[in-house]
Amino acid sequence: MANKLTEKTLSRLSKKYKLSKSTNLISFINENPENFENIELYQIAQYFDSKRRGEKPYYIELETLELIKNRLPEIKKKDIYIVDPICSVGIFLPMLIEKYGNKDKISFEFFDKDPETIEVARALWKLESHKRNISMSFQKKEFLNKRVNKNIDLMIGNFPNARTAHRVIRKEHPGLVKGHKQIQSYSTIYVKKAFVWSEYIVSIVPKNFLFTDEYKPVRDVMSKTNIHNIIDMDTKGFFNLKNENIILFNDFKTKLDYSNRVSVYSMKFKRDHHVNQKLLTSKTYPNWIIYRNGFFSRIARSLKLNTFNISRNVIPNITDDPYNAYWVIRGDNFDENSKIVKIPETDIYVHDDEIVSNTNLSKTLHRPDLYVLKSTLEKMQVDQKPRDTAASEKLIILELKENERELTEEDIKMLNSSDFKNYFNIATNFSSRSKTVDSITSFYLGKLDDQEEKDLSETTSISLDETMTDEFDVSKIEFKDEDDDYDEEDNN
Structure with missing residues (x-):
């Protein structure tokens, strides 16, 4: 493996x-004056091409490429067609040739609307050993x-993780956003387009794919x-980028198997986890x-x-x-027992005349x-907010929804427990x-349920119980050492 x-x-x-400068980059690739390995030339090209395009310069790490290659699908067909809709410098190409090079014929079609990027990709393509079974087409156009x-x-x-106003995307691609007013990311419409034509998709997308209404x-x-x-990349996987991303491997050709177990690999924890798809997507x-x-x-x-409803204060001065x-x-002001206490030496205040009606x-001040x-x-x-106090901007105010009973000491103890934090993670x-609470994740805040009967609908809708046969216990991995052997069916 290259350094x-x-x-x-x-x-x-x-x-x-x-x-x-792209002409200098192409010359560097052709001459390779410092004898870099081919994959390093791809990484160098990706780094400087992204910099030229005004993006934060980056390249995909070798570990990430290896993880992807090891999870690529086995395609039984002898003549296969592979597309990269936004190829940049084509860094996936060596991996794909290594994986599928024994096919009778491989047709690659790589798209990028930046003509200089495509020329860099062409220069890198010349580095590959060209077998007669491989055809390559670079398209200087928007996929x-x-x-x-x-x-x-x-x-x-x-x-791409690039975000813009919905009206801009709607103007550029009206057919792809029709009926979806919340789309503000190009990654959404690329994935939507991929659905229409592809039998199998490997997509690197922002990790908020798992959460937001847009997706x-x-x-x-x-x-x-x-x-x-x-593959949960966390903030890893790309050199010089700290965005959170995931990689999805999705089979659109095979009929859905409701007992399908998804293999989840964490680059942060370096471990595998397996979960029933029905539960993962519940x-x-x-x-x-x-x-x-x-x-x-x-x-x-x-x-x-x-x-709970949640809110935050804006405190002017x-x-x-x-x-x-x-x-x-x-x-x-939270002590080690999670009680709100005064610290006279450092406490701060907001004057009455600074508070706008x-x-x-x-x-919330007097409640x-x-x-x-x-x-x-x-x-x-x-902890419960004392009367006539304000919560700082970094703290979250919890308000019980209508007709919800007040929290008991046991409820508050539960919310402060390490088990609850692990559950929330x-x-x-x-x-x-996981660091904070927003309008989506506030759903997981709760109080101890007084009801003895629980809704069994989700359990009875699947044939498998909730046993995950985990290779590791995610709930304890960061903050606890003891094992969790809990194993029962999902009655939520």
Whole structure:
């Protein structure tokens, strides 16, 4: 395996060869003056081409390519057609040739609307050993405007995370966004287009694919087809990028098998997890839960979920002068027992004349029936808000929904427990959403359920019980050492 290219090496190459200019980059590829391995040339090209295009420069890591290659589908056909709809410099090509090079014929069609990028990809293509069974077509055009004349056996792409106003996307691609007013990301419409023509799709998409309403129509379609693998890249997988991404391996050709178990690999934890697809994509919850297991369902069954409205304050100016002012609760005011306490030396206040009427601050200031939540990746802390106090902007205010009973001490103890935080981390797929609570993940906040009877509809709709046969226990992996052997069917 080639050595990892470092920031220092890339900086040196940039200064010496001026590689942000595409003609210089192509010359560098052709001459290879420093004897880089072919895959390193692809990475160098991807890094400097993305920089030229005004993006944050990056390249895909070798580990990521290897993980993808090992999970690519076995295609029985002898003549196959593979498309990359947004190929950049074509970095997937060596991996695809290695995987499928023994076929009678492979037809590649790679798209990119940037003509300079396509020329870089052509230069890299010349590095490959050209067998007679391989044909390559580079298209200097937007794949979204392409009418495909035959089924695609495999589509693979790193779909863009670029976001823009819905009206811009609607103007550019009206047919692909019709009926979906929430689409604001190009990755959504690339995946939608891929559905129409492809028998199998490998797609790198933002991790918020698992959560947001924007992707819900896509999730609904995918949930009705066989999901073979998911690679949770977390913030890894790309050099110099910290965006959270996942890779989905989706079979659109084979009839859905309701007993299908999805293999989920975590690049953060370096471990595999297997989960029944019916449970992973369950509509009982607002998002897909890729690490769902028996521990998660045991906690979820004990709770009445979706019981809070959440809000945050905007506090204009703070002071350390308590005169004619209200105490502002900060994260530091939670003690080790998750109780809100004063710290006279460092407490802050907001003056009465700074509070604007009809703001969240004014509406919540005097209410003692609210709760304050501090959430980090490691811990959740909840306590009742004292009357005549304000919660700082970094804290979350919890308001019980109409007709919900007040929280008991046992409810608050449960919300402050390490088990609850581990459950919440699973619910939020160990993503950046695990650090805080938003309008989607607030669904998972709850109180102990008083009812003895639970709805068994989800359990009876599947033939498998909830045993995940996990290779590792996700619920404990970061914060606990003991094993969780909980194993029972899903009665949520």
